[in-house]
Structure formats: structure tokens, C-alpha cells
Amino acid sequence: MMMARMEVNTQQARLEVRTHNAELTIRQPKAEQRIAQPPADVTIRQRPGKLSIDQTTAWHNLQFYSSAERTDLVADFGHQDWIEGLERVAREGDELMRIENQGNPVAAHAKQNAVWEIAYNPGSSPVHDLVNVTYEARPAEIDVKRSDPVITTTAKPPEFSYQPGRVDISLAQYPRVTIDWKI
Numbered sequence: 001m002m003m004a005r006m007e008v009n010t011q012q013a014r015l016e017v018r019t020h021n022a023e024l025t026i027r028q029p030k031a032e033q034r035i036a037q038p039p040a041d042v043t044i045r046q047r048p049g050k051l052s053i054d055q056t057t058a059w060h061n062l063q064f065y066s067s068a069e070r071t072d073l074v075a076d077f078g079h080q081d082w083i084e085g086l087e088r089v090a091r092e093g094d095e096l097m098r099i100e101n102q103g104n105p106v107a108a109h110a111k112q113n114a115v116w117e118i119a120y121n122p123g124s125s126p127v128h129d130l131v132n133v134t135y136e137a138r139p140a141e142i143d144v145k146r147s148d149p150v151i152t153t154t155a156k157p158p159e160f161s162y163q164p165g166r167v168d169i170s171l172a173q174y175p176r177v178t179i180d181w182k183i
Contacts, residue, residue, distance in 0.1 A: 007180040014173035022165030029156040038147035045143075050136040058130040 059065070065073060095105040 002183060005182045007182050009178045009180070011173070011176040011178075013171060013175035016170045016172035018168040018170075020166045020168075023161075023163040025161040027159040027161075029159065031156055032154040034152045036150040038150065040147055041145040043143040045141040047138040047141075049138050052132075052134045052136075054132040054134075055130070057132070061130050 092105070092109050095109070099105060
């Protein structure tokens with residue numbers, strides 16, 4: 001005998017899952033910054049240098065002397081001239097003493113003493129080479145007081161934008177059970 005047989009078929013349920021990702025946006029605005037640099041306080045003191053010009057040698061070369069130097073020179077010259085005058089007078093006296101020798105000493109002495117000789121010798125070196133110029137520079141005194149920069153910063157907070165994600169779940173296939181009898 002044949003028996004009826006039962007046939008059971010099942011179909012499982014199928015889920016459909018759709019996800020939408022969350023979106024997170026972060027934006028960081030730049031900070032505002034201001035920098036001001038005040039000028040430094042600079043003080044410069046320059047003491048004048050020392051300039052010395054000595055033209056004594058140049059003036060002496062041109063026969064220009066101070067009154068004290070001129071007095072000394074004239075005194076030396078007078079003494080020398082006096083010595084030479086004494087020598088000349090002594091020599092002329094000796095010549096007059098021997099007048100009996102040949103010649104005319106009186107006329108010779110008159111001719112010799114009638115002429116004055118003036119000699120002016122301005123020197124042989126150029127005057128500008130005889131001027132001594134010295135300069136002593138003095139250092140500058142520089143004082144600097146620096147000023148620190150003034151920095152102001154305004155920070156800006158980050159900006160967030162968030163869109164939450166979601167999950168959509170739906171039944172793509174319903175479950176099913178079928179029972180069938182077969183003979």
C-alpha cells in the first residue's frame with residue numbers, strides 16, 4: 001500500500017538592508033592675527049672729532065715768525081751782525097794802519113760799505129707739504145631701545161556640520177511554507 005507522503009517546502013525570509021552613511025563636515029576658519037611692530041628708539045650721539053692743523057713750519061719757510069720767535073731771530077742776527085761788524089772794523093783798522101802800502105783803503109772801504117745786501121730766501125719746499133694736519137675721530141655712541149612686536153590673535157572655533165546616517169530595513173522576500181501531500 002502506498003502511503004501518502006507529505007512534502008514540506010519552505011522559503012526563508014530575506015531582509016533588504018540599505019544604509020546611508022553619516023556625513024560629518026568639519027571646517028576650521030583661519031584665525032585672525034594682527035602684528036604691529038613699533039619702531040625702535042635709536043639715539044645716536046656723535047662727538048666732534050679733533051682736528052689739528054700745525055702750519056708753523058710752512059710759515060717759517062716763508063720767513064713769517066711769531067713776535068717771540070722773530071725777537072729771538074733778530075737778537076741772534078744782531079749778535080752775529082755785531083760780531084761780523086767788529087771783525088770788519090778790525091780788518092778795516094788794520095788796513096788803515098798800513099795806509100803806506102799800496103792802494104786807497106778809504107775809497108775801497110767807502111765803496112764796500114755803501115751797498116747794502118738784502119737777501120730773501122723763501123725756502124725750497126712747497127708750503128702745502130709743510131702743513132701738518134692730524135684728525136682724531138671720536139666714536140659714535142649708539143643707543144638702541146627695541147620695542148617688542150604687538151601680536152593680537154583672534155581664534156575662531158571649528159564649525160561642525162553633522163548629518164546622521166540611517167539604515168532602512170525592509171523585507172525583500174516574505175517567508176513561506178508550503179505543505180503538499182503526494183500519493
